[in-house]
Every structure is written in C-alpha cells, then in structure tokens.
Ligand SMILES: Nc1ncnc2c1ncn2[C@@H]1O[C@H](COP(=O)(O)OP(=O)(O)OP(=O)(O)O)[C@@H](O)[C@H]1O
C-alpha cells in the first residue's frame with residue numbers, strides 16, 4: 268500500500284499515462300486500418316465495373332469461361348492481391364480466381380454489395396464477406412452483370428491489402444508507424460519525468476509543513492513554529508493558507524498553554540498568600556481566646572478586657588481581609604458588573620474628603636481639594652469609584668506624616684481626571700511596577716509590611732479597567748506619590764455641575 272501523497276500521485280500519473288498510451292495506440296490501430304482500407308477501396312472503386320465492361324461474362328445464363336480466365340489472368344499479372352468472384356443474383360459463387368480449395372464459402376452476403384451499388388458515392392470504407400476466410404470482411408469493388416431489366420449476376424472483387432490483428436503486427440509492417448510509436452513512448456516518458464519532478468516540488472512544502480508540525484508537537488506545543496514561508500503567502504494557494512492557519516493555531520495554542528501555566532503559578536501564589544494572610548490574624552485570635560479560656564478566673568478584669576479587645580481587632584481585620592478577597596475574586600471573575608450613572612465627581616470627592624478628615628488630622632496631614640467650576644458630569648458606578656477613592660486616600664494618608672495630600676479634578680478631552688498626590692515617603696522604583704499586583708506591598712523605607720493586605724490597588728485598578736480607564740502612578744522616594752485616573756462623560760452629556768474651586 269502506498270502511504271505517501273507523492274507515491275499516490277506518482278501512481279495516479281503512471282496509470283493515467285498508461286491509459287492514455289493504450290487508448291492512443293488502439294485508436295491509431297483502428298484508424299490506420301480503416302484508412303488503409305479506405306484508400307485501397309478508393310483506388311479500386313471502379314475495378315469491377317471495368318472488368319464487366321471488358322468481357323461478356325454470362326451469356327444466356329452460362330458462364331463465359333474463356334473470357335473469365337482471360338480476366339483472371341490479367342488481374343493476376345497486374346495485382347496478385349486481388350480476388351475476383353462471379354456471383355449469381357442471389358450471391359452464390361459461380362466462379363473465382365483463387366487457386367482451387369482456397370475458397371471456403373459458397374455464398375456472399377449481398378447487403379454490402381447493394382449498398383456499394385446504390386449509394387453514389389458510397390461511404391468508404393465499405394467491407395463485404397471474404398469467401399476465403401468466412402466471418403472476416405474486406406474492402407471490395409462490385410458491379411452488376413446484365414441489362415437494366417434482367418440481372419444475371421455480380422462481379423465481386425475482394426481487394427488485397429494487409430490485415431493487422433495487433434499493434435505489434437501493425438508496427439512491424441510500417442517504419443513510419445514505428446517512428447510515431449517511438450515518439451509517443453518518448454513523449455509519455457518525458458511527461459512521466461516532468462510529472463514526477465512537479466509532484467516532488469509541490470509536495471515539498473507539504474513535507475516541510477509536516478516537519479514543522481512534528482517539531483511543534485515534540486516541543487510539547489511550546490516552541491514557536493517557523494512557518495513564515497507559508498504565512499507570507501508567496502504562492503497564494505491552499506498550502507499557504509493551510510500553513511498560515513496552522514501558524515495561527517499554533518501561536519494561539521502556545522499562548523493558551525503559557526497562560527494556563529502562569530494562571531496555575533498565580534493560583535498557587537494566591538493560595539499561599541491567602542493562607543498566610545488569614546493564618547496570622549487567625550492564630551493571634553485563637554491564642555488570645557485560648558488564654559482567656561484557660562486563665563478566665565485568675566486574670567484581672569483589666570487584662571481580660573484588653574485580651575477581648577485585641578481578639579476583636581483581629582477578627583475585624585479578618586473580616587475586612589475576607590471581604591476584600593471576595594471583592595477581588597468577583598472582579599477577576601467578571602461577576603461585578605458596573606451600573607453607571609451620571610454624577611458629579613466633585614461632590615463625590617468632597618464626601619470622601621469629609622470621611623477622611625479625622626484620620627488626616629491624626630496624621631497631621633493637610634487634606635486639600637482642587638475642584639474647578641463647570642466640570643462636566645462623569646458616567647460611572649458611584650459605589651465602585653468610591654471604593655477606588657477610599658483606597659487611594661487611605662494609602663496616601665497612611666504613607667504621609669506631617670505633610671499634604673491633595674485631591675484635584677481637571678477637565679480633559681476624555682472626561683474628568685482625578686489626581687491624588689501626597690508628600691509622603693514615596694514608592695521605590697523597583698516596587699512601582701508591581702504595586703497593582705494583588706498582595707504586593709512595597710518594601711521601601713517607611714513601609715510597614717504588617718499593615719494593609721496589598722489588595723487595595725489591585726481592586727482599584729480592576730474597577731478602573733471595568734470603566735475603560737487605567738490608574739497611573741508616579742512616585743519619588745522621600746518626595747511623594749501621585750495617582751491619576753480618568754472617568755468618561757455620560758453618553759448624552761447633561762448639564763455640567765457648577766462646583767466652585769474648593770481648597771480645604
Ligand atoms: N501613596 C502611597 N505612598 C507610598 N506607598 C504607597 C502608596 N500607595 C500605595 N503604596 C504602596 O503600595 C502597596 C500596595 O498598596 P495597596 O493599596 O494595594 O495595599 P495596602 O494599602 O498595603 O493594603 P490594602 O489597601 O489592601 O489595605 C502598599 O503596600 C504600599 O507599599
């Protein structure tokens with residue numbers, strides 16, 4: 268069984284060429300024979316007629332034997348291949364020129380003779396019975412004997428010429444035909460060679476494609492496949508198309524696999540972080556409650572109260588952490604769908620600032636706002652944006668002491684931009700690219716790794732993304748940090764707010 272496409276194509280080509288050659292030779296044999304008969308018959312079409320006119324062959328129903336012998340002799344001299352037969356009106360052979368014993372048949376079918384005589388000119392070649400070889404037919408010439416009213420018989424002349432029963436015989440008999448057959452065979456061989464080379468060239472790219480697929484599979488579907496020759500589409504055929512599709516498929520698959528791998532790494536990290544962040548407050552909580560249980564009777568009331576307070580703080584921290592984790596999980600799973608409304612960004616900023624005034628005072632931080640007049644409404648989910656502002660402001664205040672935190676709004680082409688800038692400790696450049704990652708806490712001076720969960724900015728950035736925005740950060744250690752993001756206007760812009768410039 269042939270397995271390769273090249274082998275199958277070559278097999279099909281040989282089959283096709285053999286079929287073509289065989290068919291051609293059969294047609295050539297048939298047409299050559301018919302043509303020879305036609306030429307022969309055309310040349311001798313009037314022979315019988317001339318002979319009848321030469322001698323009176325039947326007189327008063329009797330065969331004129333001497334006259335007949337004269338004709339036989341004459342024809343033998345001119346063309347020994349010709350056989351002459353004298354037939355009665357029903358086709359029975361009365362006399363013949365062949366040596367005695369050579370003629371096997373007694374009768375000759377009159378049908379072709381009638382056609383020969385009635386069709387003028389007859390459609391050649393027209394063949395009739397050969398009395399020497401019953402069952403075989405040959406080209407002939409025929410003529411009526413007798414006047415118009417009384418038919419006395421027929422002169423039937425079987426014309427000579429070779430009969431070929433096979434191609435080999437035919438070729439053996441003719442130099443020209445041999446030459447033609449040789450040329451045909453050479454042509455077929457040439458066609459086969461050209462065909463094989465063409466198939467080899469055509470299937471070469473297919474083999475390359477297969478090799479690339481093999482290499483890709485062996486690499487565990489991770490190594491990039493080099494299929495640029497196909498994707499450039501120089502040939503513009505199905506193979507280029509197939510190669511380009513495979514290229515796209517392989518790239519997409521590799522990407523998916525890499526994504527799955529990194530998702531797996533992230534998942535492990537997440538589980539490790541979550542369990543660490545949950546375990547620490549949980550362990551403290553358990554320890555305090557345990558001490559309370561064991562020393563309930565011996566502990567002074569003051570200490571008992573302190574223990575309960577610490578345990579309560581830890582349980583609150585736990586609650587906050589679990590709530591944040593849940594919030595982030597919902598955002599990452601795209602379960603949180605923002606329900607946007609038009610609102611005044613300025614008013615929201617004022618509200619948030621009020622909420623943080625106490626904390627600012629504790630930290631000895633001046634909390635300032637810059638809200639220009641005539642700012643347009645923004646279109647966003649108020650509750651979610653409040654979460655972002657909460658976290659940005661909380662971060663700013665927690666990392667600033669005896670300084671200033673400024674919240675400013677500004678109209679920009681894409682809507683309204685908020686900036687939260689502080690004069691705090693700043694974020695080291697090596698930490699800056701990661702602060703939006705979940706659980707990431709900067710390690711620079713002034714940072715307290717025991718405080719915060721490292722989830723606030725991750726949540727805030729995802730909320731911004733949900734609104735088609737992005738939080739940008741710029742920071743200098745010891746100088747301060749500023750975060751910025753922008754909110755778009757409502758689809759149909761309503762009247763703008765008239766908030767006065769406010770400096771608190
Ligand atoms: N304004 C800021 N100044 C200096 N460092 C900051 C500031 N904002 C964020 N950071 C750094 O980025 C880290 C990540 O902030 P993020 O808000 O995500 O977490 P967190 O504040 O530590 O915890 P959470 O917000 O979940 O309570 C912080 O731990 C802090 O080191």
Ligand SMILES: [Mg+2]
Nearest residue numbers: 658662723724
């Ligand atoms: Mg935070």
